[in-house]
Amino acid sequence: MGYFRPEIEAIAGYKPGEQPQGGKFIKLNTNENPYPASPKVADAIRARLDQGLEKYPDPIGTAFRIRAAEVLGVEPDWILCGNGSDDILTILTRGFVGDGEWLRLPTPSYILYKTLADIQGADSEEIQFNDDWTLPESFGTASNHLKLAFLPNPNSPSGTVVPKDQLRAIANSLPCPLLIDEAYADFADDNCIDLVRENEKIMVSRTLSKSYALAGLRFGFVVAQPHMIEQLMKVKDSYNCDALSLAGAIAAIDDQKWVAENKAKVVATRARMTGRLRSLGFTVPDSQANFIWATRPGVKLKPIYEFLKANHVLIRYMQYPGITEGIRISVGTDGQSDVCLDLIEQYLQQNP
Numbered sequence: 001m002g003y004f005r006p007e008i009e010a011i012a013g014y015k016p017g018e019q020p021q022g023g024k025f026i027k028l029n030t031n032e033n034p035y036p037a038s039p040k041v042a043d044a045i046r047a048r049l050d051q052g053l054e055k056y057p058d059p060i061g062t063a064f065r066i067r068a069a070e071v072l073g074v075e076p077d078w079i080l081c082g083n084g085s086d087d088i089l090t091i092l093t094r095g096f097v098g099d100g101e102w103l104r105l106p107t108p109s110y111i112l113y114k115t116l117a118d119i120q121g122a123d124s125e126e127i128q129f130n131d132d133w134t135l136p137e138s139f140g141t142a143s144n145h146l147k148l149a150f151l152p153n154p155n156s157p158s159g160t161v162v163p164k165d166q167l168r169a170i171a172n173s174l175p176c177p178l179l180i181d182e183a184y185a186d187f188a189d190d191n192c193i194d195l196v197r198e199n200e201k202i203m204v205s206r207t208l209s210k211s212y213a214l215a216g217l218r219f220g221f222v223v224a225q226p227h228m229i230e231q232l233m234k235v236k237d238s239y240n241c242d243a244l245s246l247a248g249a250i251a252a253i254d255d256q257k258w259v260a261e262n263k264a265k266v267v268a269t270r271a272r273m274t275g276r277l278r279s280l281g282f283t284v285p286d287s288q289a290n291f292i293w294a295t296r297p298g299v300k301l302k303p304i305y306e307f308l309k310a311n312h313v314l315i316r317y318m319q320y321p322g323i324t325e326g327i328r329i330s331v332g333t334d335g336q337s338d339v340c341l342d343l344i345e346q347y348l349q350q351n352p
């Protein structure tokens with residue numbers, strides 16, 4: 001066509017995981033929460049709807065920032081709201097990385113990061129995780145063109161975490177800001193909000209899509225020092241969060257009791273799934289997220305994904321050419337997880 005910037009026409013673009021509509025599948029492929037959100041969320045959205053939608057929403061989500069700041073132990077001006085954390089990642093990439101500059105990311109990790117760099121005409125520099133999912137020290141190496149680093153923690157697809165001391169050291173040696181993508185941190189033993197206070201180069205992003213069971217609402221945020229947030233405000237769309245999602249997000253973050261109870265259920269099921277997959281012969285790293293990553297050299301894994309799909313269970317088959325392939329299974333309810341694992345066992349028995 002030739003109408004677009006060459007970097008747009010050159011890329012394949014990010015393809016989100018399968019999202020079949022209509023409830024035909026047990027959906028364990030995109031790390032959604034299997035339980036319904038806090039009922040207070042729907043109440044708040046209904047109440048906001050009753051007030052009418054003819055006026056623009058608060059452009060910076062003041063009420064959310066106040067409530068989230070209390071929960072996280074920071075000040076409201078340390079928070080910037082986004083339309084999901086993908087919006088936050090876009091804002092950061094646009095804000096820090098330009099044509100010909102570099103974005104550093106680990107691999108295998110979240111595939112969107114590279115696409116965001118591509119759209120900017122930037123180069124993405126991929127640092128490969130070690131075989132045991134530890135992160136090489138070279139992730140912190142300084143270089144002139146490097147303008148931003150993304151690090152999911154817990155990582156996807158592995159569910160593993162990089163120790164906090166290493167993150168601290170990486171941020172100190174990097175010449176650029178480090179975004180610790182904590183999309184899954186509410187399911188983990190620890191998080192890095194305290195590092196944001198220690199180092200202005202560290203930012204932490206969060207989402208309500210996973211641990212708040214609100215993937216359909218589209219709400220995420222980033223925590224950073226106020227002078228960083230001030231600059232990022234210039235990059236975001238004026239009204240990137242709509243009035244209904246803001247109302248829902250405030251009710252969600254307010255209900256920490258729901259979050260804690262949900263975490264306990266997910267973590268218990270995660271342990272059961274991990275144990276069962278290991279007993280079936282899979283290698284499964286210890287996950288701190290709401291999904292698990294299973295590999296099994298010598299067994300073709302794509303047919304397992306296809307067998308499950310034919311039986312109305314969706315999981316994710318992922319291939320990282322030259323590095324690894326595996327299946328990533330989101331933690332479902334106990335019942336959903338059992339259906340999935342029974343089918344995997346059945347497949348392995350039929351295909352020894």
Ligand code: PMP
Pocket residue numbers: 083084085086087110152155156181183206207208209215219220
């Ligand atoms: N970061 C990571 C590591 C993810 O896996 C996801 C989910 N696809 C996101 C960010 C984005 O989630 P959302 O836009 O729903 O907040």
